[in-house]
Amino acid sequence: MTHPCITAVGTALPGPAVDNDHLAKTLGVNREWVDLFIGTKTRHFAVDLTTGEQHSTLTDLAEEAAATAMRRAGARPQDIDFVVLATASPDELMPATVNKVADRLGLDQIPTYQLQSGCAGAIQALDLGRLLLQRPENRTGLVIGGDVCAKHLRLDRDFTRLPSHELVNYVLFGDGAGAVVLTGQEDAEGMAVHTVLNQFAGRGQPAGQVIRWFGAAESTDGVAPAEEDYKAIERRVPHLADEILWQLLETTGWTPEDLAYVLPPQLSGRMTRRITEHLQLPGAQEISCVADTGNNGNALPFFQLERLAERIRPGERALAICVESSKWLKGGFAVEGR
Missing domain, CATH: 3.40.47.10 (Thiolase/Chalcone synthase)
Incomplete structure (x- = not known):
């Protein structure tokens, strides 16, 4: 394939x-x-x-x-x-x-x-x-x-x-x-994408983060443009990250010991440390950037990939894990150096 x-x-x-x-x-x-x-x-x-x-x-x-x-x-x-x-x-x-x-x-x-x-x-x-x-x-x-x-x-x-x-x-x-x-070229060098996980996981759950878009016709008095339930995020994200890890491993047929690198969720420096410890992958090198870049949303996985690209060697494997707290989305992907 x-x-x-x-x-x-x-x-x-x-x-x-x-x-x-x-x-x-x-x-x-x-x-x-x-x-x-x-x-x-x-x-x-x-x-x-x-x-x-x-x-x-x-x-x-x-x-x-x-x-x-x-x-x-x-x-x-x-x-x-x-x-x-x-x-x-x-x-x-x-x-x-x-x-x-x-x-x-x-x-x-x-x-x-x-x-x-x-x-x-x-x-x-x-x-x-x-x-x-x-x-x-x-x-x-x-x-x-x-x-x-x-x-x-x-x-x-x-x-x-x-x-x-x-x-x-x-x-x-x-x-x-x-x-x-x-x-899609077969002879291309870089990082082969083995699988991508994209799943909604928020059925029946209140949003962990809300960012509102105000229009000129709307009254916004007293309504916060953005708010976040940080306690809910701290509680749910480590468990969702663990689910994503094992789903990706099952899809690829890889084992935790096969991983050279892990790209954990990048909510904040503190949360990233907690999540990485929770994942228990001592043999996988952590690729993180949020402590230096801040949480810049959709840019973050690319900053992690840039750091990974500098290190990964042919045959080495890596998993990336992403949790979006807005309405609880699970995301991730598996790559292998070639």
């Missing part, structure tokens, strides 16, 4: 890194709370925290990440047969961000797809790309994921009065984009 192959990865982060000192001073919150409760050291924003000016868009970051992936793969615009982009925060409702990115990359007369989801959208995009390569006319595609939280990053609030389920979003998240070149 021929597996599609990730031949190159590209990523993009906006602006300089924002450390916990800078963030704590900007928000007027306790730095030790950020260090201990979140466990993330730095993140990047598409907004200048001093002026409130947005200096990067999702289109900007997605174009940069995709162009980097194409350059590393040696792929020209005419080599790309489709583009898939996953995001929870498009620049506009229309035109779709994926089409603006395709235009900037010089792509034309090809199918484009935009998926609306949280961090699991990156897995859905990879799954769709894998399926599109089964069409005989498709040889190579671009799969992109990214998020920019500028629409909800209000800096004129009294953060000392915000409830924790709102405040956590200001210290947890960051911005970024990532992309891979995916091909």
Whole structure:
């Protein structure tokens, strides 16, 4: 059986890194709370925290990440047969961000797809790309994921009065984009994608995270733009991550001892440590980035893949695990170096 192959990865982060000192001073919150409760050291924003000016868009970051992936793969615009982009925060409702990115990359007369989801959208995009390569006319595609939280990053609030389920979003998240070149060519070098898991697991469960989209006709008085049930996330995510691990192992026929690397969920530095310990894979090297990049949603799996691509050798195997808490989605994939 021929597996599609990730031949190159590209990523993009906006602006300089924002450390916990800078963030704590900007928000007027306790730095030790950020260090201990979140466990993330730095993140990047598409907004200048001093002026409130947005200096990067999702289109900007997605174009940069995709162009980097194409350059590393040696792929020209005419080599790309489709583009898939996953995001929870498009620049506009229309035109779709994926089409603006395709235009900037010089792509034309090809199918484009935009998926609306949280961090699991990156897995859905990879799954769709894998399926599109089964069409005989498709040889190579671009799969992109990214998020920019500028629409909800209000800096004129009294953060000392915000409830924790709102405040956590200001210290947890960051911005970024990532992309891979995916091909169905049998002789391609890179990381072969053996399987992708994409499952809804939230039947009867309240949402763990809500991000609202306000329109001009809606009254938003007293309604938080974003909120998160962090206790529910802490309780459910480690168990869902364990389920994903064993589902992927069962599908591939691999054993825990076969794994050289594991890419755990990247909610925050603190949660990632807890989840990795819960998975009990001492023989697998952890590939994580959230402590440095912040939680940048659909970009995160691509940042992990970029780090993995630098290390994985032919024949080595890795599993990636992703849990989206919005309405509880399980995602993941299995790759092997070749």
